[in-house]
Every structure is written in C-alpha cells, then in structure tokens.
Amino acid sequence: MDATSAFHAGSVAGGNDGHITYSSSPPVQTHSILMENIERMSHATARQAAIQAIAAARPNLHRIDFRNEHLKELFGVNVFHEEEQKARLPKAIFKALQKTIKLGVALDPNVADAVASCMKDWAMEHGATHFTHLFQPMTGLTAEKHDSFLSPTGTGGAIAEFSGKELVKGEPDASSFPSGGIRATFEARGYTGWDPTSPAYIRETPNGATLVIPTVFVSWTGEALDKKTPLLRSMEALSNQALRILKLFGNHDAKKVFTTVGPEQEYFLIDKNFVYARPDLLNAGRTVFGAKPPKGQELEDQYFGTIPERVIACMADCEAEMFKLGIPVKTRHNEVAPSQYEIAPIFEDSNLATDHNQLTMDVIRRTAEKYDLVCLLHEKPFAGINGSGKHNNWSMSTDSGENLLNPGDTPHDNAQFLVFCVAVIRAVAKYPELLRVTVASAGNDHRLGANEAPPAIMSIFLGDQLQDVMEQLEAGSLKSTKQGGFMEVGVSVLPKLPKDAGDRNRTSPYAFTGNKFEFRAVGSFFSIAGPNTVLNTIVCESIDYIATKLEADVQVGKSLNKAIQDLLPGILKESKKVVFNGDGYSEDWHEEAEKRGLPNLKNTVDAIPSMITASSIELFGKYKVLTERELQARYTIFCENYVKTVNIEANLMLSIGKTMILAAGLRYQGEVATAVNAAKAAGVDCGAQFEHLQELTGTLTAFQKALRALDQAHGHTAEGTPYDHAKAMRDHTLPKMVELRTHADKLETMVADDLWPLPTYQEMLFLK
Ligand code: ADP
Ligand code: MG
Numbered sequence: 001m002d003a004t005s006a007f008h009a010g011s012v013a014g015g016n017d018g019h020i021t022y023s024s025s026p027p028v029q030t031h032s033i034l035m036e037n038i039e040r041m042s043h044a045t046a047r048q049a050a051i052q053a054i055a056a057a058r059p060n061l062h063r064i065d066f067r068n069e070h071l072k073e074l075f076g077v078n079v080f081h082e083e084e085q086k087a088r089l090p091k092a093i094f095k096a097l098q099k100t101i102k103l104g105v106a107l108d109p110n111v112a113d114a115v116a117s118c119m120k121d122w123a124m125e126h127g128a129t130h131f132t133h134l135f136q137p138m139t140g141l142t143a144e145k146h147d148s149f150l151s152p153t154g155t156g157g158a159i160a161e162f163s164g165k166e167l168v169k170g171e172p173d174a175s176s177f178p179s180g181g182i183r184a185t186f187e188a189r190g191y192t193g194w195d196p197t198s199p200a201y202i203r204e205t206p207n208g209a210t211l212v213i214p215t216v217f218v219s220w221t222g223e224a225l226d227k228k229t230p231l232l233r234s235m236e237a238l239s240n241q242a243l244r245i246l247k248l249f250g251n252h253d254a255k256k257v258f259t260t261v262g263p264e265q266e267y268f269l270i271d272k273n274f275v276y277a278r279p280d281l282l283n284a285g286r287t288v289f290g291a292k293p294p295k296g297q298e299l300e301d302q303y304f305g306t307i308p309e310r311v312i313a314c315m316a317d318c319e320a321e322m323f324k325l326g327i328p329v330k331t332r333h334n335e336v337a338p339s340q341y342e343i344a345p346i347f348e349d350s351n352l353a354t355d356h357n358q359l360t361m362d363v364i365r366r367t368a369e370k371y372d373l374v375c376l377l378h379e380k381p382f383a384g385i386n387g388s389g390k391h392n393n394w395s396m397s398t399d400s401g402e403n404l405l406n407p408g409d410t411p412h413d414n415a416q417f418l419v420f421c422v423a424v425i426r427a428v429a430k431y432p433e434l435l436r437v438t439v440a441s442a443g444n445d446h447r448l449g450a451n452e453a454p455p456a457i458m459s460i461f462l463g464d465q466l467q468d469v470m471e472q473l474e475a476g477s478l479k480s481t482k483q484g485g486f487m488e489v490g491v492s493v494l495p496k497l498p499k500d501a502g503d504r505n506r507t508s509p510y511a512f513t514g515n516k517f518e519f520r521a522v523g524s525f526f527s528i529a530g531p532n533t534v535l536n537t538i539v540c541e542s543i544d545y546i547a548t549k550l551e552a553d554v555q556v557g558k559s560l561n562k563a564i565q566d567l568l569p570g571i572l573k574e575s576k577k578v579v580f581n582g583d584g585y586s587e588d589w590h591e592e593a594e595k596r597g598l599p600n601l602k603n604t605v606d607a608i609p610s611m612i613t614a615s616s617i618e619l620f621g622k623y624k625v626l627t628e629r630e631l632q633a634r635y636t637i638f639c640e641n642y643v644k645t646v647n648i649e650a651n652l653m654l655s656i657g658k659t660m661i662l663a664a665g666l667r668y669q670g671e672v673a674t675a676v677n678a679a680k681a682a683g684v685d686c687g688a689q690f691e692h693l694q695e696l697t698g699t700l701t702a703f704q705k706a707l708r709a710l711d712q713a714h715g716h717t718a719e720g721t722p723y724d725h726a727k728a729m730r731d732h733t734l735p736k737m738v739e740l741r742t743h744a745d746k747l748e749t750m751v752a753d754d755l756w757p758l759p760t761y762q763e764m765l766f767l768k
Pocket of ligand 1: 264
C-alpha cells in the first residue's frame, strides 16, 4: 500500500485522524500512528487534503431558530429607515429630510446636523462604535474607511461625536482607486458625499458594529469617480422628461418618476477546501484549467431541484442578514448548473436596488464562509458549465407607485403605456452599442453568446400580446388585445389556471415580461449601476424626443390622441429592426441580425469604443449624466480592467502550469517509464504501455511548448494606449491561454489520479 492509498483508506474508515481504523492499538502506538498520518497528510496533494477535509467536516448548520427570531420583526432592524427617522427626528427636520429623499429637494445644512446627531444615538444603541462612508469606486466593488465616534475631551475622558459635516462630506485619501486619468496620484483629493436617498444602516461584525452611510465619490472638481453619481444623475434626468409626458396626460400630481429595478442574482457555492486548493479560484474566481466532468448539467436534474441542506442553511442565514438590512429578498432556487443558485429581491428604486445588490453580494460572500463555502460571483467559473448572470428587471414608476410600463388588461387602448413602451423600444434600437458596452468585461465575454446567455446582439422580445398591439399601432389602427383565457390541463379537480397571453423567451437579452423589461445580459459580478445608468439615459432621450413632438402638436391644437397616433407608428417603423421574438441562440439569428444592421460586438474589446463615440458623448452630455472627460475616464478604466483581468489569469496559468501540472505530468511520466523499463527487463510484451508513454510524452511536450508560447506572448509588452494593450491581450495572450488549456485538460485525463494536484470539476461541482 503506498502512502496515498493508505490515506484514502484512512479517510473512508475513520474520519480525519484515523483513530477508528487503528483503535485496537495501544496508546503509545496511537501516537506514532497519528504522527504517521500527519506524515501521510503532508505527502497528500492539496486536492486529496481538500477531499479529506470535506468528507470529515460537520459544519454547524443551526444558527438561527426562526421560532424565536421572526423574520417579520427582523426586517429593517439595522436600518435608519423612515419610521425610525420619524420617531427620532424633530418634526420639521423629518419633513425636510423626507422632501429631499422623495422629491430631490436640496438639503439644508441645519437638517444634516440634526440628522447626524439622531443617527449617531441610534447607531450607538445598536452597538456601533464607528461610522463609515460607503462608496462605489470604479472597481465595481464598495469601499469604506471607518472612523470612531469617540473624541478625547482633553481632560482624560472621551465623548461621542458625529456632526452634520461628518455626515455630509468625507475625504478619504483615495488616490489608489481607478480614476481613468481624471485624477493623478499627486492630486489625491476625493470626496464622499452623503446620499440621503439610500438609508444608513448598521453592519454587525464580530466584536463590533459600524454605522454605514451610503455616499457618492467625486474628485475635487466634482467629477464622478464612482458608479453611484452617474446613476443618480440619470434617474433625475429621466424623471424630468417622464414628468413632461405625464403632464400631457393630465397628471399634475406626480412630482417625480423613479426607475425601478429588481436584480435576480446568480452565484455558485463551492466548498472552501476546494477553493483553497485551487490558486485560480482563489485569485481569479474562475478555473483556468479543468477537464470536462463525466457528468455535467445534461440531465437537467439541477434546475429548481431540492436545495442541499448546507446550502439552504446558508441561504436562510443570508436572508435573515439581508432582512435586518432592509433588503426585501423574496425568492431562492437552484439554478441550471450544479452548485449554482439564485436569489431575487422585490424591486426598489434603482439607486436603492443597486446599493442593496452590492450588499447582497457582500452578505452572501461573508455568510458562505460560516458554512465553509465560498461564493463565486464570476460570470464563468467553470468552462462548459453554465455561467452566472444578473437579470436586471427595469421599469419606471411615479412617486405614488404607478408603474408606467403596466399595460393593464387592454394595452391597445392604454395610450400612456404605449408612449412609454415605444420610448423604450426606440432607445434600444437607437443605442444598442451602449447597452452592450455596459455588460462588457473579460468575465462576461466567456458567457455572452455561449448558448446559455443571450447573444452579444442587443434585441427586444415583446411577446405575442404586445407584439400584436405594436403591429396594430404601426398599421395605424388599434382595435383589440389578445387575451390569455384559461388553460386546458385535462384534470377537472384542479382550479382554473389563467393563461398568459404569450409565452416567455429565455434567449432574448432584453425581454418585456409583463410590466417591466428584463435586461438579461448583465454579468453576475457587475455592479448594476452601470447598466441602469445607460438604460435610464437612453430611455430619457427617447422620452424627451417624444415629449417634444407631442407638446408641439398639442400646442398648435392637435388632440393628444391624434398626436400620439401620428407619431408612434413612424417611431416603430424605424425601431422595429431591434424587435426579435425567435431563438436568440440560433445561427440564423446571427445572419438575420446582420441583415437588419444590428451590431454584434462579440467581445469587450469590440464593445468598449462605443463609450466614446460622438453620439455617446452628445447623449450623456446633453442629460448631464457624464461629461466627455468622465466618459473618457470610464473608457480607460474599462480597457485597464480588461487588461488586468486577462493578465492575472495568464499569470495564474503560467504558475499553475509550471509548478503543479507540469510537475505532476513529469512525475507520472517517470512512473510509466520505470514500469515500461521493468516490463522490458522482465521480457514481457509491453507495447501498449510503451504507446501510452509515447502519447503521454507527446501531450506533455505539447503542453510545455504551449507554456513557453504563452510565456512569450505574455511577456511581450504592447506599445500604445490602454486600448492597444487590451487588443494585444485579446489577440495574442488569450489565444495562447486557450491553447494551453486544451493540453492541460488532456493531461488531466491521462495522469494518475493520485498525482493530480487540482480538485477536478466533478469534485468541486458535486461534493456539497
Ligand atoms: P418573473 O416571473 O418575470 O421572473 P417576478 O415577479 O419573479 O417575475 O420578478 C422578477 C424580478 O422582477 C423581481 O425581482 C421583481 O421584484 C422584479 N420586478 C417586478 N416588477 C418590477 C417593476 N415594476 N420594476 C422593476 N422590477 C420589477
Ligand atoms: Mg427572470
């Protein structure tokens, strides 16, 4: 029995220290056996140690007793929400603050002082010792710097202080965040500014709690260095335009229009031991090597399947945490890929939904650790297995909660709905490249167009009912709406099941789903701020266009209805090229889309330049969402992110390739060569073994050549702009990475299992 098979036997028989296997031995021997086991462990590969640890682990799954902790009472306990504000703030202050939050009225400094004082008391009652401004730099993550509430009095004691000034403005020395050239390191000034429309909350951590204040992050010239600032600007811009349409329809009560978002978040949960044994998962969140497992997702036995116990325990824990933070999580289920899951909240205004989605990702990641799991948010952690996205459900709503994309039962006579809906269609038709670029990243490149996510061609699915109404509208006579009726299931005891007027389509990047549009191309790791900033801005432009035409017509005495009937058919004619109800995964669609003149920007490098075209600069400038300089900066950051991501992955491939895979391959080659020589010496026919040695050696040689080629391509420094670097990465480094992987994955299927160092797909995806 060699060291590793003994190790396997020990794990099967007795858990992690081998006691059961050797229980009859006298104590003194137990000690030496223990030492022997430790010795064996140190000979095991990281992969074997990971499996051993998982087999032996019994994580504590019972953290919360929901008979004592009622979710209803947990909701929002850690949030300084409206009710809490009302209970604590002087009446006039509360009213002023609400005006700012709900109607966007600028905040009076005196109000800030009063709010800060109450907020501090509330936070300290909840155990907070520190406060932090939380901002969303261009990394796509959140950033924070904590300050204590305490200040020394100078006479030996300390008092708790928190002024309006500290609430409203912070100045993190944040020179190391990506600024895309807006701010050089010698101009380190960056300011955080309180966003009163996203409530402050308490983050509980072991040994303390922190008051977290959502903020924007800008340079000292006021330029956006973050994702929140343009999102807020775009919401305001859209609101101003949408109110014009509402006024035309006689709605003078609406004070503001919000865009609403419900992001469905997909993620993987993988045992932490595997992640520790895989430098690629640990550092890049994705496996850069790994052969296809014998069983993947082909049985379709995973989607909506029963959720494993450890996972459901973790999910419930996450949800309790999110409830405390006021995140209205609603649904959870197994996703298509093994070990993949989804969580979805009830929609909120897009600013809050964005903050809450960032928090959701953070909570899942932190909570997973308690269950010895790691949450992978990468768009494509496992090649050949479905990746993760984020469905961004989007609509517009008045401050009194009227959903402007609600068609009602008879959309054909709902003129206001038709106006807003046509505005959205026109926006996507006019700016498909901008939508595309908001979902561009090295990670999402592995997913878009890979027959599991929508293609990189931006199109709209309307569904039977709306498609029919739009055709009538274009033809100039709106008569009826197709109705759903009831389904014939053929079982008489069942209650009547109402039928929707149309089926769904999972292959469309932008689908109308009842009373909202669902943007499905967003990657799982993205901040939804970017996609929503673009959605808001392009729709804002369309609404502006339509409002201007309608207002002019009404001014000269046309009836609103007539003006709408005159205007919308032409817009639809121009825009309908973007409407596609068929299978977005099919080859036919690619051809058809090309005929229609729809852009197909296949990867990030193709997509990025759309950010800084003249039309993009004009659009974002016109609505004061992003200046040309801010757009240029974002463009540079997109290029740099792409380069950095591919660079890290190439580095990982080189180091894992050389120190783990090549090493294992050479060891195995040695073993086979020894066996062949021994067989030859014994005088038996060993032709088959010799062939095996040859094939193995051939694959090893090809692998080493590919390693060298990647090393060379990668070591070559590209001249020029950040965009040139991105292009070099795509055109020179990436193909070499793909080549290297094919040889490595072949080796995985040849090298002796006990020598293979990396946890395999089969193990990572199915050991839960
Ligand atoms: P579906 O069956 O289309 O997936 P769900 O009702 O499950 O629809 O909703 C999916 C997501 O869409 C949820 O997060 C939900 O809150 C969100 N959603 C529903 N209505 C709206 C809306 N008006 N605006 C934005 N998001 C919405
Ligand atoms: Mg959905």
